[in-house]
Amino acid sequence: MSGLDSIAAQRRVADPRSIREIDEEIQEELNFHLEMRTHDNLRLGMTQVEARAAAAERFGDFVRIRKTCRAMLVGERIMLQRLQTGLIVILLLAVVAIGYQMFSAQRANQVALAEVSAQLARLNSTPAEAAAPSRGVAPPAWEAERPRVVETFPADGATDVDPATSEIRVTFDKEMADRNWSWVQSSPASFPKSAGDVHYLADMKTCVMPVELEPGTKYVIWFNRAQYLNFKDPEGRPAEPHLLTFTTRK
Amino acid sequence: MASSNDRSDLMQGTLDMLALRTLRSGPLHGYAIANKIQECSEGFLRVEEGSLYPALHRMERRGWIAAEWGLSESRRKAKFYELTDAGREQLKAKAKTWNLLVDAIGGVMGTRTAKA
Numbered sequence: 534m535s536g537l538d539s540i541a542a543q544r545r546v547a548d549p550r551s552i553r554e555i556d557e558e559i560q561e562e563l564n565f566h567l568e569m570r571t572h573d574n575l576r577l578g579m580t581q582v583e584a585r586a587a588a589a590e591r592f593g594d595f596v597r598i599r600k601t602c603r604a605m606l607v608g609e610r611i612m613l614q615r616l617q618t619g620l621i622v623i624l625l626l627a628v629v630a631i632g633y634q635m636f637s638a639q640r641a642n643q644v645a646l647a648e649v650s651a652q653l654a655r656l657n658s659t660p661a662e663a664a665a666p667s668r669g670v671a672p673p674a675w676e677a678e679r680p681r682v683v684e685t686f687p688a689d690g691a692t693d694v695d696p697a698t699s700e701i702r703v704t705f706d707k708e709m710a711d712r713n714w715s716w717v718q719s720s721p722a723s724f725p726k727s728a729g730d731v732h733y734l735a736d737m738k739t740c741v742m743p744v745e746l747e748p749g750t751k752y753v754i755w756f757n758r759a760q761y762l763n764f765k766d767p768e769g770r771p772a773e774p775h776l777l778t779f780t781t782r783k
Numbered sequence: 784m785a786s787s788n789d790r791s792d793l794m795q796g797t798l799d800m801l802a803l804r805t806l807r808s809g810p811l812h813g814y815a816i817a818n819k820i821q822e823c824s825e826g827f828l829r830v831e832e833g834s835l836y837p838a839l840h841r842m843e844r845r846g847w848i849a850a851e852w853g854l855s856e857s858r859r860k861a862k863f864y865e866l867t868d869a870g871r872e873q874l875k876a877k878a879k880t881w882n883l884l885v886d887a888i889g890g891v892m893g894t895r896t897a898k899a
Contacts, residue, residue: 540788558852562813562862563836569857570832593833606842 552607559602567592567697587754656759675770682706682756682775691779696748699740701725703756703777707766715763716742717755740764749783798830798838799847800877803870806848812861813839839864846871 567588585697603618684704687694718724729743754777762771817832819832842848847870855861889895
């Protein structure tokens with residue numbers, strides 16, 4: 534028993550026995566006591582039944598004492614286990630809550646992104662789509678009656694335009710509202726330098742822009758585009774967007 | 784020997800001290816501790832034997848005694864308890880308190896033994 538002191542110290546730090554092993558040890562220790570007392574009672578001349586009954590009576594409430602011993606040895610550990618289980622449950626609930634919150638936020642972001650994407654798609658859509666009041670909505674009744682470009686000068690796609698050309702003209706298929714136009718640039722470099730006031734000719738179908746062109750330059754001009762839709766007929770119907778590109782010779 | 788009517792239930796709190804004192808002579812299992820307490824008190828102190836075990840386990844947890852399984856005199860497996868250094872200190876403290884208590888009660892009852 535010389536090592537008992539150190540055993541006691543170790544057990545105070547961490548008892549390596551399982552709860553089941555401790556239960557079994559308690560049971561075995563108490564049983565040993567009862568059997569020893571029964572044995573001594575038999576030696577005093579009692580019958581087996583009397584000896585057992587007397588031992589039990591002298592011992593006290595076996596179940597209560599066993600429970601008290603158990604609480605003494607493993608009560609703290611059981612409490613810690615319950616605490617640990619409780620903390621794990623709380624942790625799991627927190628993880629689930631955070632996960633749900635992240636999922637909800639992600640879904641909200643996806644919805645927002647989808648809306649932004651739709652907006653971008655609308656902005657970058659073809660002229661016909663861009664001119665439509667809204668995507669996915671049936672075209673208005675005036676769609677068929679809106680003005681359309683029938684001719685440009687220089688001609689669309691021309692690659693040998695005289696750089697001395699002093700004006701650009703666009704002609705629509707119907708009369709247009711005076712002093713309303715949208716000459717829209719794609720980029721500043723590809724837009725001709727203005728050399729005078731834009732105006733309609735007397736037929737009110739042809740709009741003229743005085744310009745100074747540079748040799749060997751590709752020009753890109755939109756007539757109406759995206760939100761710039763001021764080429765319109767007297768009834769306010771915007772002209773169908775039209776793209777003009779041409780290149781001056783060197 | 785005291786009659787059955789004169790036997791006293793162990794006073795609350797003294798069981799630890801008696802068990803520690805019993806273990807001063809060497810390692811014993813619970814049954815032997817209970818028997819020894821009764822023998823030394825000539826049968827006057829009646830211990831509900833089962834109540835000894837929670838006290839032993841409590842003291843084991845506190846480090847006052849250490850336990851180890853071994854073989855009893857009847858060659859049966861039994862749990863033996865031994866006094867530790869902390870237990871010896873505890874026994875000294877409890878004995879001192881007990882003596883003061885007995886002396887104080889003796890003073891009230893007029894039975895105090897004259898000190899040298």
